[in-house]
Structure formats: C-alpha cells, structure tokens
Amino acid sequence: MSDHSHDHSHSDGAVHVHVHDVSLYLKVFGALIFFTVVTVATSYLDIDGFVRPGTPHGAGGMNFLLAMAIATAKATFVCVWFMHLKEDARFNALIFVGGVLFAAVFLAYTLNDTYYRQHEDRFQGVLVHPSTGERAPGGLSDIGGSCEVPANCLSYACQGGRCVEYVPVHHEGAAGGEHGAAAEGEHGGAAEGEPHGAAAEGEAPAEH
Amino acid sequence: MATATATHAHEPDYLNSKTGIGSWLYTVDHKRLGIMYLASVLFFFAVGGFFALLVRAELATPGETIMSPTMYNKAFTLHGAIMVFLFIIPSIPGALGNFFLPIMLGAKDVAFPRLNLLSFYIYVVGATIAVISIVVNAVDTGWTFYTPYSTRTDTAVVWVTMAAFILGFSSILTGVNFIATVHKLRAPGLHWKRMPLFVWGMYATSVIQILATPVLAITLFLLIMENVLTLGIFNPQLGGDPVLFQHFFWFYSHPAVYIMILPGMAVVNEVLATFSRRKIFGYMFVAMSSVGLALVGFLVWGHHMFVAGMSEYATLVFSGLTFLVAIPSGVKIFNWIATLYKGSISFESPMLYALSFMVLFSIGGLTGLFLGTLATDVHLHDTYFVVAHFHYTMVGGTVFGFLAGLHYWWPKMFGRMYDENLARVAFALVFVGFNMTFFTQFVLGSQGMPRRYYDYLPHFQPLHGFSSAGALVLGVGFVVMAFMFVRSLTSGKKAPPNPWGSAGYEWATASPPIEHNFHEQPVMKRGPYDYHLATDEELFDGFPEEAPAASAEE
Amino acid sequence: MSAENAHASHGPKWLQHHFETPIQQFESAKLGMWVFLAQEILFFSGLFVAYGVVRIEYPEAFAAGSMQLNKIMGGANTIVLLFSSLTAALAVRSAQLGKRDEVSRYIVITILCAFAFMVIKYFEYTAKFEHGLLPGQYWNPTHLVGIDAPVEHMHVFFGIYFMLTGLHGVHVLVGIGILTWILIRNNKGEFSKEYWTPVDLAALYWHLVDLVWIYLFPLLYLV
Numbered sequence: 001m002s003d004h005s006h007d008h009s010h011s012d013g014a015v016h017v018h019v020h021d022v023s024l025y026l027k028v029f030g031a032l033i034f035f036t037v038v039t040v041a042t043s044y045l046d047i048d049g050f051v052r053p054g055t056p057h058g059a060g061g062m063n064f065l066l067a068m069a070i071a072t073a074k075a076t077f078v079c080v081w082f083m084h085l086k087e088d089a090r091f092n093a094l095i096f097v098g099g100v101l102f103a104a105v106f107l108a109y110t111l112n113d114t115y116y117r118q119h120e121d122r123f124q125g126v127l128v129h130p131s132t133g134e135r136a137p138g139g140l141s142d143i144g145g146s147c148e149v150p151a152n153c154l155s156y157a158c159q160g161g162r163c164v165e166y167v168p169v170h171h172e173g174a175a176g177g178e179h180g181a182a183a184e185g186e187h188g189g190a191a192e193g194e195p196h197g198a199a200a201e202g203e204a205p206a207e208h
Numbered sequence: 209m210a211t212a213t214a215t216h217a218h219e220p221d222y223l224n225s226k227t228g229i230g231s232w233l234y235t236v237d238h239k240r241l242g243i244m245y246l247a248s249v250l251f252f253f254a255v256g257g258f259f260a261l262l263v264r265a266e267l268a269t270p271g272e273t274i275m276s277p278t279m280y281n282k283a284f285t286l287h288g289a290i291m292v293f294l295f296i297i298p299s300i301p302g303a304l305g306n307f308f309l310p311i312m313l314g315a316k317d318v319a320f321p322r323l324n325l326l327s328f329y330i331y332v333v334g335a336t337i338a339v340i341s342i343v344v345n346a347v348d349t350g351w352t353f354y355t356p357y358s359t360r361t362d363t364a365v366v367w368v369t370m371a372a373f374i375l376g377f378s379s380i381l382t383g384v385n386f387i388a389t390v391h392k393l394r395a396p397g398l399h400w401k402r403m404p405l406f407v408w409g410m411y412a413t414s415v416i417q418i419l420a421t422p423v424l425a426i427t428l429f430l431l432i433m434e435n436v437l438t439l440g441i442f443n444p445q446l447g448g449d450p451v452l453f454q455h456f457f458w459f460y461s462h463p464a465v466y467i468m469i470l471p472g473m474a475v476v477n478e479v480l481a482t483f484s485r486r487k488i489f490g491y492m493f494v495a496m497s498s499v500g501l502a503l504v505g506f507l508v509w510g511h512h513m514f515v516a517g518m519s520e521y522a523t524l525v526f527s528g529l530t531f532l533v534a535i536p537s538g539v540k541i542f543n544w545i546a547t548l549y550k551g552s553i554s555f556e557s558p559m560l561y562a563l564s565f566m567v568l569f570s571i572g573g574l575t576g577l578f579l580g581t582l583a584t585d586v587h588l589h590d591t592y593f594v595v596a597h598f599h600y601t602m603v604g605g606t607v608f609g610f611l612a613g614l615h616y617w618w619p620k621m622f623g624r625m626y627d628e629n630l631a632r633v634a635f636a637l638v639f640v641g642f643n644m645t646f647f648t649q650f651v652l653g654s655q656g657m658p659r660r661y662y663d664y665l666p667h668f669q670p671l672h673g674f675s676s677a678g679a680l681v682l683g684v685g686f687v688v689m690a691f692m693f694v695r696s697l698t699s700g701k702k703a704p705p706n707p708w709g710s711a712g713y714e715w716a717t718a719s720p721p722i723e724h725n726f727h728e729q730p731v732m733k734r735g736p737y738d739y740h741l742a743t744d745e746e747l748f749d750g751f752p753e754e755a756p757a758a759s760a761e762e
Numbered sequence: 763m764s765a766e767n768a769h770a771s772h773g774p775k776w777l778q779h780h781f782e783t784p785i786q787q788f789e790s791a792k793l794g795m796w797v798f799l800a801q802e803i804l805f806f807s808g809l810f811v812a813y814g815v816v817r818i819e820y821p822e823a824f825a826a827g828s829m830q831l832n833k834i835m836g837g838a839n840t841i842v843l844l845f846s847s848l849t850a851a852l853a854v855r856s857a858q859l860g861k862r863d864e865v866s867r868y869i870v871i872t873i874l875c876a877f878a879f880m881v882i883k884y885f886e887y888t889a890k891f892e893h894g895l896l897p898g899q900y901w902n903p904t905h906l907v908g909i910d911a912p913v914e915h916m917h918v919f920f921g922i923y924f925m926l927t928g929l930h931g932v933h934v935l936v937g938i939g940i941l942t943w944i945l946i947r948n949n950k951g952e953f954s955k956e957y958w959t960p961v962d963l964a965a966l967y968w969h970l971v972d973l974v975w976i977y978l979f980p981l982l983y984l985v
Contacts, residue, residue: 013783014956019858029848033841040837043984058825058985067980074976082851083969089789091391092796099800102419103807105506107814110455113510113522114815316780319790384797392790393780422801426808430925438898439921441812446898447915452815456808729782 018087028081032074039070221623225723236321239721241328242307243621246614248335249303252294257686259287264645264679267672270664277662281348282363284660288351293372294335296606297464300471301382301417302331304613305410307621309386311714311721312404314395314730319388327381334375341367350660352461355442355453359434366435369428376425379467383417386410397732404712404736405481405494409474412498416463416470416505424460427453451517458509466505468602469569470498472609473540476562479612480544482710483559484551487737490543497536504532514585523582530580537573541566556708557631561612564639568604572597575650590660593653599646611638611689618693619707623720624700630692637685644678711742776957788959795963799970806974809926813981816922820915827919828983829908830895832886836983839882840975846875847972850941850965857962860955862948869945869961872968876938883931890920897921926978933971940964 048060058064080086085093219225222239232240262283266273275283310318318324341347345364349357358365390411394403431453433439440446442453481488488494510518510526518526544566553559575597578584588594619625652671657664664672706715713736717725734741773784781787817824853868894902901917944964947953953961 013785015785015788015959017858019855022852022855025848025851025855029844032844032847036837036840036844039980039984040833043833043980059821064985067985068977071977071980075973078847078969078973078976082847082972083966084854088792088796092792095793095796095800096803099419099803102506103803103810106423106459106804106807107811109507109510109522109525110452110459110811111814111818112525113455113518114449114452115818116519116521117517319780320794321778321780323794380798380801384794384801387797388790388794391793392786418797418801419804422805423808426805429929430808430812433921433925437900437921437924439925440898440915440918441816441921441925443898447820447918449815449819452812456811724779 020081024081028077031077035070035074035077039067042066042070219722219727221718221720222723223623223720234325236317236325237723238306238310238318238321238324239621239725241324242303242305244328245298245302245306245331246304246621248331249295249299252290252335253299254686256287256291256295257683259283259290261679261683263287264676266662267664268676269673270666270669278348280662281660282346285347285350286342289347289368289372290338291602292351292464292468293375294338296468296602297375297379298331298382299610300475300606300613301379301386301410301413301467302328304475304610304617305386305413305471306382308617308714309407309410310389310393311717311725312407312712312736313389313393314398314713314726314732315389315393316724316726318385319393320385323381324385327378327385330374330381331378334371334373334378337367337374338371341371352457353428353431354457355431355434355448355450356444358431359443366432369431373425373428373432376421376428379417380421380425383414383421386414387418390414395730395732398713401492402732402735403495404714405477405488405491405498406474408495409470409477409498412502413467413470413474415499416467416502419506420460420463420467423456424464427456427460430456451513454513454516455509458512459506462509462512463502463505465598465601466501468606469609470501472565472569472606473498475609475613475616476544476565478710478712479558479562479616480547481737482616482708482712483556483562484548484553485709485739486547486551487735487739488543489546489549490539491735491737493539494543497539500536501533504529504536508533508580511580511585514582515589527580527582527585531577533580534573534577541570541573556615557628557635558612558616558708560632560635560639561608561615564635565605565608565612568600568608568642572600572602572604575600588653590658591653592649592657592659595659596646596649596653599649603642603646616708617714618696619703620714620717620719620721622697622700623703624696625703625707626692626696626700630688630695634685634689634692637681637688639685641678641680641682641685645675645682646678648675648678706746709747711739711747712736716746774956776952784956791959791963795966799966802970802974806929809922809929810977810981813922813926816918820913820918823913823915824919826906826909826913827916827923828985830890830893830906831923831983832889833983835882835886836979839879840979842875842878842882843972843975846872846879847969849875850968854958854962854965857948857953857958858955860958862951862953865948865953865961866945869941869948873938873941873945876934876941879934880931880938883927895920897924923982926982930971930974930978933974937964937968937971940967 043063045063046057047062047066048055049057051062052060079096085096222237226235232244235241235244262275263280266275266280266283306318306324310316341364344367345362347353347361347363347365347368349361349363349365353365353369358369390403390407430439430441434442434448438446440448442448442450444450477488477494508526508530510522511530514523514527555563575593579588579594579597615626615631648671652668652675653659655668655671657668657671703719705717705719707719708715711734713730713732716730739747777784777787781790849868849871853865853872856864856868890896893905894900896902897917897920901920903912903916906912941964944961947960
C-alpha cells in the first residue's frame with residue numbers, strides 16, 4: 001500500500017489523469033448494447049432443452065448461467081472503462097472487489113443453509129422447510145431413530161424412536177406454532193404446522 | 209510540508225476558538241463533533257442503564273416485583289436496543305475516534321469534515337426517532353427483532369427499526385470518513401508500521417462498518433416493508449422464511465460485535481503502552497489481529513442460530529469457523545501480557561480499567577467457545593449463560609475499554625484533571641458490581657435459567673437477588689464516576705499537555721488541543737510507543753505549550 | 763458551512779484547509795467514494811440474497827412471475843440506462859478537459875435519460891397495479907401472461923420485484939438530485955480543468971446505479 005499521502009509521484013501536487021478518446025467510450029457502449037441484445041435474445045431460447053433434450057425450460061440452469069455471465073461481462077465493461085478502474089488506484093479496485101467478495105460470502109453461506117435444509121437427514125431433524133413441510137436437518141430432537149409422524153400432530157419430536165407430541169406453548173417469545181397451520185392448511189399436511197425452528201426454540205425450554 | 213510558519217502565541221484551544229451555540233451546531237471540527245458524540249452516547253448510556261436497573265429490579269424476586277410482564281418485555285428490549293444502537297456502536301468510534309484519530313495521524317481534521325457533521329446529525333435523527341418510539345408504544349421483541357414475532361406484535365416495531373436503520377447510516381459514514389482519513393491524511397513519516405494501534409483498531413472497525421452495516425439497513429428495511437406491505441420474505445404465513453431473517457440480521461450483528469469490541473481493544477493498546485512505559489510487544493501482530501478479527505468476524509454469524517433450524521451442514525461449518533475467532537483474540541491477549549512483562553507499570557485509573565478489560569474480556573471470550581461448540585450450545589442457548597457471556601465481552605470489554613479511554617484522554621479533551629482517588633473508588637464499585645451482576649448469571653445460566661423470562665422458579669431466587677444487588681452497586685459506581693467527571697469540569701486542576709508521560713502522538717499537542725490540532729504540520733520521526741527514542745522533555749516535562757520553531761516531534 | 767474556506771491562504775478556493783495538495787484531496791475523495799460504493803453493493807446484496815433463497819424455494823413461482831414482466835420495456839430501460847452511463851462518462855471526460863458547456867450538455871442528457879427510465883418504470887408499475895400483481899395481502903391477480911392460474915407463492919416474487927426495482931428506483935431519483943446539483947454547480951463555474959472531482963464522484967454513483975440494473979434486468983425479466 002504505497003498510497004502515502006505525501007509521497008506522490010506528481011511532485012507539483014496537482015491532479016493529472018489520462019483523458020481517453022470519445023471513440024473508446026462509444027466502443028464500450030456499443031459492446032454493452034450488443035450484450036443486452038444477446039441476453040434478451042437468448043432468453044427466448046431453451047438452452048437446457050437444447051443441451052439435454054427433455055429438460056423443462058430453465059430447469060437446468062443454463063439460461064440462468066448464461067444471463068449471469070453476460071451481466072458480469074457488462075458490469076466489467078462499466079467498471080473498467082466507465083468507472084476508470086483500469087487506471088485508478090489499485091486499492092480502490094480492491095475495495096470494490098472486496099465489497100463484491102463479501103456479498104458473495106453472504107450469499108454463499110446463506111444458501112449453504114437454506115439449500116441443504118431441504119435434504120432428508122435420517123438421524124436428526126426438525127421441520128424447517130415451510131413450503132413442503134419436509135423434514136430437514138437442524139435440530140437434535142430425534143437422535144436414536146426416526147419415527148412416523150401422526151397425521152394430527154401439530155408439533156412433534158422423536159425421542160428414542162418414539163414420537164412425542166408437543167403441545168404448542170403460547171407465550172410471547174414463540175410465535176410460530178399456530179399460525180403456520182392456519183395459513184398453510186390447504187396443503188393438508190399437518191406437518192405444515194411447525195414451520196420453523198424459531199417455534200421449536202421457544203417451546204423447547206418448556207418441555208425440558 | 210509545514211504550512212503554518214507564523215508563531216502562534218496563545219492561540220485559543222478548540223473549546224474557546226469560537227463561541228455561541230451555532231459554532232457548535234454547525235461545527236465541522238472533528239474534536240467538537242467528538243465531544244457532541246460523547247455527550248450523546250453518555251446520555252443514552254444513562255437511559256439504557258436506567259432500563260437495565262428496571263429489569264434487574266423486576267427480577268430481584270420471582271413473580272411481579274415492580275412491573276407487568278408486558279412492561280418487562282419492553283424494558284429489556286429498550287435496554288438492549290438503546291445500549292447497542294445508541295451507545296456501544298457509536299461510543300468509541302464516534303466520541304474518542306473522532307477526537308483522536310486525526311490528532312494521532314498528525315492531520316488537521318478527518319478527510320470529510322462536513323460528512324462527519326452529517327453523520328452526527330443522522331445519529332441525532334435516529335436517536336430522536338428511537339425516543340419517539342418509546343413514547344409511541346416501545347417495542348417488545350428483544351433487540352434482535354426476530355420474525356415472525358416482530359411481524360405480529362402490535363408494538364412500535366416499525367419506529368424502532370426505522371431508528372436503527374437511520375443510525376446505521378451514521379455508522380457507515382463515520383467508517384467511510386475514517387478509512388479515507390487513515391489512507392490519505394497521515395503526517396509525513398507516519399507510515400503504516402508507525403501508526404498508533406488505536407488507529408489500526410479504528411481502521412478495522414471502519415472496514416466492518418462499511419461491509420456489514422448496509423446489510424443491517426436492508427434487513428431492517430425489508431422488515432419494515434414486511435410489516436407494512438406483507439412481502440412474504442420473512443413471514444412464514446406468506447411463504448417466507450423466518451430463519452432467513454436471522455441470517456440477514458446476524459450477517460450484520462455478528463460483525464457488529466467486532467464493531468463494538470475492536471475499539472475497546474484499540475484503546476487498551478494505548479493505555480497499556482503508556483502505563484507500562486513499553487513498546488507494545490509484537491506490534492504488527494496486534495495490528496494485523498485487529499484486521500484479522502474484522503475479516504474472520506464475517507464468517508461466523510451462523511453460531512447465533514444453531515438451534516434455530518439451520519441445516520446440519522451449515523451448523524458444522526459455522527461452528528468450525530467460530531473457533532478461528534479465538535486466534536486473533538488470543539494473539540492480542542498474549543501480546544498484551546508480554547507488553548506488561550518487565551514494564552514500568554503504574555496503576556492510575558485508566559490502567560485499572562485496561563487491566564480489568566484483559567481479565568473480563570478473557571472470561572467473556574473463553575465462555576464464547578462453550579457457546580460456539582455445537583453440543584454445549586444446545587444446552588446453553590437462550591439461557592443466562594449467553595447473557596453473562598456477552599455482557600462480559602460488551603461491558604467487561606467495550607465499556608471498560610471506553611472508560612479506560614475516557615479516563616486516559618479526559619485531560620487532553622477538556623484540559624482538566626480529575627480526582628484520581630474518587631476515580632479509583634468508582635472503578636472499584638464498577639468492577640465489583642459488574643462481576644457480582646454477571647458472574648452470577650453464568651451460574652444461573654448453566655443451571656438452566658432461560659434468558660428474557662419474566663418469572664422464574666423459587667430456587668433461582670438467591671442468585672437472581674445477588675445479581676440484582678450487583679446491578680445496584682454497578683449503578684452507584686457510575687453515579688460516583690459521573691460526579692467525579694462533572695467536578696473535574698467545574699473545578700479540576702489544569703492538565704499539562706502530557707500528564708501520563710506518554711510517547712503517543714496525541715500528547716504532543718496542547719491540552720486541550722488548538723483548533724487545527726498542531727501549530728505546524730508534525731513530522732513523525734519515531735513510533736508512538738518508542739519510549740527509548742522519546743526525549744525526556746517529551747515524556748516528563750510534557751510537550752511545550754507553545755511550539756518552538758522546530759516541530760514538537762523533533 | 764463556508765468556515766473551512768476561511769483559511770484559503772494556502773491554495774485555490776476549492777482546496778479544503780485540511781488538505782495539503784489538490785492530489786491529496788482528489789485521492790481522498792475518490793477513495794471515500796469507492797468505499798461508499800462498496801457499501802452500496804452490500805446494501806443491495808441483501809436483496810439479491812433474498813432473491814436467491816426464495817428463488818430456490820419456489821422456482822415455479824419465480825418462473826411464472828418472471829413471465830408477467832415485459833421484457834421489451836425492461837430491455838428498453840436497460841438501453842436507456844446504459845446510454846445515460848455513457849453520457850455520464852463523457853461528462854467526466856469533458857470535465858477533465860475543462861469544457862464546461864460540454865459537461866452541462868452531457869449531464870442534461872443523463873438526467874433526461876434518468877427521467878425516461880422512471881417514466882417507463884411508471885408504466886410498468888401501473889400495469890402491475892392494475893393486474894393486481896402485488897405483494898402479500900394485496901395479491902389479487904386479474905390478468906396473467908403465459909399461465910392459466912396463479913402459481914402458489916407467486917406473490918413473493920412480486921414482493922422481491924417491488925423491493926429490488928423500488929430501491930433501485932429510489933437510487934435513480936437520488937441520482938437525478940445529485941446530477942442536478944452538479945449541473946447547477948457546473949453552470950456557476952465551480953469546476954475547471956484543475957478541479958472536477960464532484961463530477962467524477964457523481965458519475966461513479968450513477969455508474970453504480972447502472973451496475974445494479976445490469977444484474978436486476980436478467981434476474982427479474984429474463985431467467
């Protein structure tokens with residue numbers, strides 16, 4: 001980091017920058033428009049079906065990847081040329097890239113949780129997946145085996161292979177229990193009733 | 209590079225250079241803004257402390273003691289929200305950082321003085337809205353505003369989150385200002401390896417403020433919108449995911465605990481070096497451990513959510529990464545102990561606070577490892593153990609660090625000494641009261657007392673009563689301290705420029721400093737802890753009031 | 763707040779008293795702006811994370827929701843915004859050369875593009891309001907494109923759609939304000955070949971608004 005305040009290469013202390021030609025900006029703009037047209041055009045194509053016939057449109061993620069790649073290319077053009085990152089101080093570029101990197105950490109770690117929640121774990125589990133009511137890992141309530149969920153069970157846990165019904169406890173800290181069942185009732189699954197660990201968390205102390 | 213060449217005989221200090229209420233309200237002087245921040249955060253510290261005493265009073269006996277359950281929920285929420293958003297986060301950066309960061313860099317001001325003023329007024333607006341919210345209907349969600357409860361309660365969630373949203377921008381702008389100042393306004397000769405560790409700490413704090421606080425802003429914005437427009441992102445009734453809210457919230461709020469603790473550590477560096485008359489051992493390791501904590505702090509937020517219904521895989525990753533935090537923390541503690549070793553230690557009140565910081569923060573940090581371990585966290589989660597843990601880090605850490613800094617720099621800020629004996633009495637009360645209050649809570653928590661409960665089983669009564677008594681002692685300690693500081697302002701002895709015999713750069717100016725900090729552009733020829741290079745004149749006689757022709761640093 | 767110009771003895775009027783040299787002021791301002799832009803990225807990142815999580819949760823709802831958006835209008839808006847980014851960059855170029863009239867001309871075009879963007883956005887929003895494609899409790903679809911019946915949880919897509927485009931729209935409005943302020947200062951003759959930092963910073967902000975849209979457009983309209 002050689003950005004010491006009194007150690008400038010320009011001894012006169014004035015600001016000197018290289019001024020680019022207008023044609024450069026026009027070329028970059030042309031590229032941006034070109035990419036925009038391409039990305040709109042490819043959105044009409046079914047790339048997934050083309051790569052692997054039979055895949056529903058968009059399900060393979062190829063369209064998504066292509067669109068993101070094009071967007072990133074466009075963003076790079078804007079950053080490097082319009083925002084002058086190419087000839088700006090390296091540290092400024094580092095700040096910007098660092099910001100993107102931390103946003104990526106945020107996204108990746110959060111998805112690491114929410115994505116894997118949908119997978120069945122035979123050893124441990126509480127219901128955390130709100131849309132389907134699938135059992136998903138994340139708690140320690142059924143160590144020692146899995147068990148059948150009674151159809152009318154609002155909230156439950158497995159203890160030693162035996163299903164124990166939890167009666168929802170109403171207090172202000174735990175507000176998950178009843179409304180989930182009311183809202184998602186059309187699924188028919190009673191397991192809907194326990195939408196999230198937040199409720200389990202509130203109820204657990206009352207049980208022990 | 210010296211610009212001012214005229215001799216400044218009796219140039220007035222920053223407190224007297226301009227007069228009138230307008231000269232304070234529109235000031236762009238970082239020192240005056242620091243003082244205004246100091247007054248504000250101390251006021252909110254008192255308000256937050258008042259709510260803490262209410263909570264402890266209620267918990268002194270089982271059942272209803274002084275207030276209803278609803279009132280109790282609001283009291284602990286307000287205690288948490290006010291202490292976090294209005295006191296701790298702006299405390300050291302806003303007050304001490306604003307005042308001393310530019311002076312320590314040998315600069316005339318921060319890089320963007322008007323932005324600094326704006327940042328203060330954003331804080332004022334946010335604080336005002338927070339106060340309005342108390343009048344409207346307060347809030348009873350806990351300071352974390354967890355969904356789905358925060359989308360269902362009829363208390364003033366929107367007001368309080370709006371206040372925190374606005375306060376976030378104050379924090380962000382302060383961070384922008386400090387980063388640019390540290391990079392671009394260092395005095396000649398002040399290269400990175402000579403920067404005071406307080407500045408390093410502030411720099412690391414600013415990095416977190418920049419990268420984490422905007423996420424809080426968007427989180428609270430989405431929460432407000434969830435309440436107003438029912439988006440269905442966090443609300444499970446509409447298909448949202450309440451655990452997603454916790455991800456959002458802790459992506460900010462875990463790094464935010466480093467926004468709180470790093471400045472405390474930063475102050476402790478300065479105080480330890482001064483009162484043991486030694487160069488900080490392993491300077492570069494300590495500096496880098498601040499930056500390391502700032503970065504590692506972003507990878508561990510999930511450890512707040514182990515029992516919230518996260519996926520098993522994510523809990524493993526977060527638990528493993530959590531232990532990384534212990535490394536830079538340990539580096540700091542060990543280097544501080546090595547600094548003290550064979551130092552010429554004296555026990556003035558700032559040093560007492562700094563040494564307590566080391567002890568209390570170690571307890572707080574090590575109990576954090578229990579909570580970061582998956583198996584023990586399941587038992588300790590949401591018990592008083594957690595409450596005790598974060599009070600040991602936040603109060604034992606940050607507040608003690610803040611008090612160390614306040615005592616240490618008080619003579620520089622106001623040009624007056626305080627009554628050292630009274631300061632030690634206040635310290636003893638605060639230290640004893642704090643440990644009575646919170647060590648008890650470790651025991652309570654490990655016995656299974658859940659946090660945030662209004663009522664408890666009779667067999668917890670002795671411990672709860674003892675904890676409440678400790679809170680009272682703590683409160684008395686702060687009252688004594690307030691009295692001591694007020695008396696210093698009205699009738700304190702005039703402070704010399706360097707009352708502690710420190711080699712730090714900030715002691716090279718007058719007490720209190722003149723409006724432009726230094727008569728001439730200082731040139732740094734040694735590090736801030738180079739006691740072997742500092743002249744006797746600098747250390748013992750204090751720096752000269754009037755700058756001679758040569759720079760005061762030479 | 764002209765207090766800081768009171769000590770102007772050491773340099774030009776626009777050089778603030780606590781800076782030694784113009785380059786120091788310029789570099790500080792640029793660094794501060796980039797730090798602010800990093801902050802903006804993190805601010806929007808929350809919405810993108812919400813988008814990612816909910817999209818994985820309800821892929822069908824997102825596909826159906828995306829179909830309701832008008833690709834042509836979105837594409838037109840993309841081109842308008844890219845063009846405004848071009849003129850903003852050209853305004854900086856002219857400022858670097860000290861051509862004040864050109865700067866004004868380019869900034870006016872940029873502001874006009876921003877208004878055009880908001881007008882197109884207004885028509886899009888009006889259509890969504892009319893068709894009841896609104897978040898949460900206001901969800902009342904009356905007109906759907908490409909599907910016969912609303913997909914479950916489709917309203918969440920529109921919750922995110924309105925948050926993303928709404929906050930982006932707020933940034934566009936703020937950008938209009940900033941550019942207007944720069945225009946006024948330029949017309950007053952505050953900028954010169956030596957001092958054009960504010961033009962540069964305003965353009966950087968405007969490019970960021972463009973950057974966010976570059977990602978919003980495919981995420982919401984195309985995939």
